[in-house]
Amino acid sequence: MTWLVTGGAGYIGAHIVRALGDAGLSPVVIDDLSSGHEEFVPAGVPFARGTILDRDLVEQTLRAHDVEGVIHVAGFKYAGVSVARPLHTFAQNVEGTRVVLEAMEAAGVSKIVFSSSAAVYGTPDVDLVTEDLPKRPASPYGESKLIGEWLLRDQAVATAGSEHPLRHTSLRYFNVVGSADPAVYDTSPHNLFPLVFEALLEGRTPRIYGDDYATPDGTNVRDYVHVADIAAAHVVAAQRLTTGEPIEPAYNLGSHNGLSVRQIMDAMARVTGIGFTAEITPRRPGDPDRIVATGDVAARDLDWRNRYTLDEMVRSGWEARRAAR
Known part of the structure; x- marks a missing residue:
């Protein structure tokens, strides 16, 4: 069983790739190396260098490796920088997610775990953030992650009656270390x-x-949460999507x-x-x-x-x- 990890040459993505392998799942990586490192990809793991904005590359990779599902980690993650570069942020995170979903639909791939962010909440004035808290992102980065969640939700509705209805979940995490x-x-x-x-x-x-x-x-x-725990949660989410068990649209991975x-x-x-x-x-x-x-x-x-x-x-x-x- 093969899972595509977008951004799999990055810090978090590379840990997810290793966790998939440890769980007996076969990872495949797409990464443009804008912030990732090819040497982070384990030997023997198929690696396609390129951007998720390249729909043909994403679809070809999905088809070539008979991919079961996608763990979508790729994106521009710097909240502060996103204020100065909103167009770049939306291109990478919103358009990138749309392209991945479009390529998945074309290739008949119907499972996705989305790496979202606590930035969707903005600066809530509560002691503990729960999933049902109002979403008030305070940066283009946070907005882009929230829109990504909406894209998954809307595509799931649109494909509900199709041959390959989309199953999805979003994992919102905070400071990964x-x-x-x-x-x-x-x-x-x-x-x-x-x-x-x-x-x-x-x-x-x-x-x-x-x-x-x-x-x-x-x-x-x-x-502050350890990257190995974050990676493990992505793998369990992927397994849950595969087995058809109930799954929430979003989870906080908080301490x-x-x-x-x-x-x-x-x-x-x-x-x-x-x-x-x-x-x-x-x-x-x-x-x-x-x-x-x-x-x-x-x-x-x-x-x-x-x-x-x-x-x-x-x-x-x-x-x-x-x-x-």
């Missing part, structure tokens, strides 16, 4: 873990943007508790053995005090749980980054 393979690490120039790792490797002092938030230690509180930026910094110093006192700089506009989600529904259906401690998340990410030097 760590590594489950020393050959794969987070290369994002915007995420907290790689920013701290690069600072420490270069002898610079990591920064905290604001320490006057309404949280116990004054720094932002967010969900339920959250961690503060200062807690992350303390763990970074503890695990790496590099002592430092983070530099406090002004807040970034629009950063809310706290965003933490439950994972209760995903725990019920997708065997979702947080299997890693904070120190384990830091250690796995740090070791993978150092192995790449």
Whole structure:
């Protein structure tokens, strides 16, 4: 049984590819390498280099490998940058998803797991984010992910009476960290873990943007979840779609508790053995005090749980980054 992973040469996608293989499923990858790395794709996994905007390439790949379903990870994920580049963001995330769905319909492929985002909620003023919370995205990126979910919903309605009715689910996740393979690490120039790792490797002092938030230690509180847990949830979702079991249209992959930026910094110093006192700089506009989600529904259906401690998340990410030097 073969599953196509769009964006399978990226940090999250490459972990999903490995998790599929471990589960006895055969992955195939499409990636344009705009942010991914071909060396992240395991040896022996078929790899098509190109953009998901290329409908012919997507359809040909689906047909050539007799693909059962798609795990759609490819996209432009930088919320802050999306404000300056909304047209690029919508081209990659909205048009890209539309093209993937069109190619799937043409090839008779009717199952899709969509990598969505907590950005669909915007900045909710609640202690715990649940799936039924109103969607108020605060960036073009968040809007593009919400539209992607709508595209899946509408295509499922449109194909309900066809030979290949679309079955789908969207997984909304937050801050993905760590590594489950020393050959794969987070290369994002915007995420907290790689920013701290690069600072420490270069002898610079990591920064905290604001320490006057309404949280116990004054720094932002967010969900941080290990990439291996995220990958495992995608595989279970794919299996559930294949077996025909009931599945929700969307799931939060949340930690339920959250961690503060200062807690992350303390763990970074503890695990790496590099002592430092983070530099406090002004807040970034629009950063809310706290965003933490439950994972209760995903725990019920997708065997979702947080299997890693904070120190384990830091250690796995740090070791993978150092192995790449």
